[in-house]
Amino acid sequence: MSRVRIHNMFVSLDGFAAGTYVTTDHPIGDAAALFAGFDGRVIHGIDGVDAPITLDRALTSLWGQGIGVEIMGRRKFGPQSGPWDDDGWRGWWGDEPPFRTPVIVLTHHAREPIEFANGTVFHFLDAAPAEALQRARELAPGTDVRIGGGPTVCRQFLEADLVDFMHVVVVPVVLGEGERAFPHGAALTDRFDMEVVSTPGGRTHQLWNRRAREM
Amino acid sequence: MSRVRIHNMFVSLDGFAAGTYVTTDHPIGDAAALFAGFDGRVIHGIDGVDAPITLDRALTSLWGQGIGVEIMGRRKFGPQSGPWDDDGWRGWWGDEPPFRTPVIVLTHHAREPIEFANGTVFHFLDAAPAEALQRARELAPGTDVRIGGGPTVCRQFLEADLVDFMHVVVVPVVLGEGERAFPHGAALTDRFDMEVVSTPGGRTHQLWNRRAREM
Numbered sequence: 001m002s003r004v005r006i007h008n009m010f011v012s013l014d015g016f017a018a019g020t021y022v023t024t025d026h027p028i029g030d031a032a033a034l035f036a037g038f039d040g041r042v043i044h045g046i047d048g049v050d051a052p053i054t055l056d057r058a059l060t061s062l063w064g065q066g067i068g069v070e071i072m073g074r075r076k077f078g079p080q081s082g083p084w085d086d087d088g089w090r091g092w093w094g095d096e097p098p099f100r101t102p103v104i105v106l107t108h109h110a111r112e113p114i115e116f117a118n119g120t121v122f123h124f125l126d127a128a129p130a131e132a133l134q135r136a137r138e139l140a141p142g143t144d145v146r147i148g149g150g151p152t153v154c155r156q157f158l159e160a161d162l163v164d165f166m167h168v169v170v171v172p173v174v175l176g177e178g179e180r181a182f183p184h185g186a187a188l189t190d191r192f193d194m195e196v197v198s199t200p201g202g203r204t205h206q207l208w209n210r211r212a213r214e215m
Numbered sequence: 216m217s218r219v220r221i222h223n224m225f226v227s228l229d230g231f232a233a234g235t236y237v238t239t240d241h242p243i244g245d246a247a248a249l250f251a252g253f254d255g256r257v258i259h260g261i262d263g264v265d266a267p268i269t270l271d272r273a274l275t276s277l278w279g280q281g282i283g284v285e286i287m288g289r290r291k292f293g294p295q296s297g298p299w300d301d302d303g304w305r306g307w308w309g310d311e312p313p314f315r316t317p318v319i320v321l322t323h324h325a326r327e328p329i330e331f332a333n334g335t336v337f338h339f340l341d342a343a344p345a346e347a348l349q350r351a352r353e354l355a356p357g358t359d360v361r362i363g364g365g366p367t368v369c370r371q372f373l374e375a376d377l378v379d380f381m382h383v384v385v386v387p388v389v390l391g392e393g394e395r396a397f398p399h400g401a402a403l404t405d406r407f408d409m410e411v412v413s414t415p416g417g418r419t420h421q422l423w424n425r426r427a428r429e430m
Contacts, residue, residue, distance in 0.1 A: 003265070047281020047359055050218070052424035053380050055410050061280060062273055066262020144262055165268050195270050197412040209267035 002137055003144045003164040006154055007063040008043075009181065010034040010169045016178030017151040033173045037201050043098060055199045059167060068143025069136045070099055073153040074107040077122065083109050090114055091122065102139040104132055106153060129160045151179040159183045161191065166208040217352055218359045218379040221369055222278045223258075224396065225249040225384045231393030232366040248388045252416050258313060270414045274382060283358025284351045285314055288368040289322040292337065298324050305329055306337065317354040319347055321368060344375045366394040374398045376406065381423040 011017045012034060037056055041049040043063040051057070074081075078089050091097055097120040104123050111124040123139070125132055136145045147157050157163050168181070182188060192208040199205065226232045227249060252271055256264040258278040266272070289296075293304050306312055312335040319338050326339040338354070340347055351360045362372050372378050383396070397403060407423040414420065 005268075045280040046277060052408065053220075053277070053382075053422060054424070055412060055420075055422060058277055058422065059273055062261060062268070062276070065260040065276060167268075193267065195415055197270060197414075199412075200410055205270075207268060207270060207273065209269070 002142060004133065004147060004157065004162050005067070005144055006147045006149075006157075006163060006166040006168075008038065008060055008167060008169065009149070009151075009154060010038065010171055011181040012171060012173045012175040012178070014174050014176065015181055016175045017149075017154070017181035031175060031178055033175070034171050036173075037169075037171065037203055040098070044100075054201075055197070055205070056201060056203060059169075059205050062167065063146070064100075066144045067101060067146045068140030069102045069104065070146045070148040071104045071106065071132050071136055071153065071157075072148035073150050074105055076148060076150050076153075077105045077107075084111050090116075097122075102136075103148070104136055104139070106132060129157045129162055133157075133162055151181055155180070155183050158188060164210045166192070166206075168206040168208065170204040170206065172202045217357060219348065219362060219372065219377050220282070220359055221362045221364075221372075221378060221381040221383075223253065223275055223382060223384065224364070224366075224369060225253065225386055226396040227386060227388045227390040227393070229389050229391065230396055231390045232364075232369070232396035246390060246393055248390070249386050251388075252384075252386065252418055255313070259315075269416075270412070270420070271416060271418060274384075274420050277382060278361070279315075281359045282316060282361045283355030284317045284319065285361045285363040286319045286321065286347050286351055286368065286372075287363035288365050289320055291363060291365050291368075292320045292322075299326050305331075312337075317351075318363070319351055319354070321347060344372050344377055348372075348377055366396055370395070370398050373403060379425045381407070381421075383421040383423065385419040385421065387417045 009017055016031065017034070039049065039051070039057055039060060042057045042061045045064070046053050046057055046061045077091050080089065091114070095116065096118055097116055100119040102121045102123060104125050106127065107124050108126050109124070110126065113124070114122040125135060127135065133145060147154055147163065192210055195207045197205050224232055231246065232249070254264065254266070254272055254275060257272045257276045261268050261272055261276045292306050295304065306329070310331065311333055312331055315334040317336045317338060319340050321342065322339050323341050324339070325341065328339070329337040340350060342350065348360060362369055362378065407425055410422045412420050
């Protein structure tokens with residue numbers, strides 16, 4: 001039992017997404033409007049904040065449950081491209097990255113792991129989705145694996161049919177441009193069962209569960 | 216910050232409830248029909264089971280988040296009444312009670328605490344709601360307190376206006392008789408903001424959040 005899960009994937013009405021985790025230091029351009037209703041303080045549990053336990057917060061709090069490792073794209077880790085400069089960059093998050101688990105950063109450029117006191121360890125790996133997933137399971141056997149985004153990485157795992165669960169939040173915002181949330185033309189909806197509920201704030205939550213695979 | 220929360224309070228269409236936690240050994244008579252859609256395996260997190268992450272399971276998984284102590288009625292602990300026999304009764308749950316925290320059992324009959332290896336400790340207390348709550352906060356400072364039921368205990372805490380959050384699940388079942396979920400004639404809905412969503416299984420989830428109190 002080790003599911004592959006995507007959480008808090010915010011998508012505009014015209015189908016653009018901007019990753020699965022964001023802070024004010026990491027707005028991903030105009031797509032920041034997508035995250036207006038996102039309370040990142042509850043990703044480790046609704047007790048992270050003394051505020052109403054809304055449906056939005058309740059579903060956000062699934063993010064960390066049973067997750068032992070995350071896989072993310074390089075651009076979620078930092079703004080650089082090409083070989084790593086020796087500039088001391090340790091991610092967007094200061095001394096307390098919110099992950100608290102191993103994290104695989106997909107990059108073509110090798111680099112030594114970076115470790116934090118709170119359990120977060122960034123491992124840098126040049127690999128396709130299936131291989132990255134295998135490495136993730138070695139790092140955290142028996143736990144669920146989160147695909148942390150951005151949208152390109154999520155799309156690659158969806159195209160490879162490696163995703164078991166996806167929490168999508170459709171937001172009443174039109175972006176006009178951006179990174180597409182879903183693979184082109186793939187029969188994605190045929191593979192998943194979906195539950196959809198709306199919240200008073202105007203967001204629509206979709207819980208996608210992969211149907212049982214043929215053995 | 217220490218909220219008082221009620222979780223997984225299942226209510227029939229005609230307003231009867233049967234507590235907030237149940238197992239097959241503890242069906243509470245005909246009211247067992249209320250719990251047909253309840254997956255108790257996920258109360259400590261959706262990773263408790265290798266099954267689809269549905270809205271029902273997602274909301275059930277809030278049960279333990281940030282909870283440091285529970286308050287329950289005597290009948291949730293056992294079927295006895297009157298003074299305790301020295302019969303070795305340690306609750307319905309065997310060696311692994313699902314609570315994993317201190318639990319206050321409200322009873323008029325004193326008894327020594329009962330401790331389990333998994334962190335569950337039953338304390339027996341003869342007290343009104345406000346006093347029980349004070350004792351709970353001493354046992355687990357700074358954490359949220361769960362009112363675990365049965366319905367009578369939940370009603371008493373609601374009547375005393377001590378509840379900050381309530382997750383009610385209305386189930387498409389008519390019982391005809393049972394224990395009422397809500398206090399009679401109290402202006403309960405005036406005190407809470409409510410979000411309501413339905414799930415494909417026919418259950419309606421209500422998230423009640425107490426409005427900010429006047430200082």
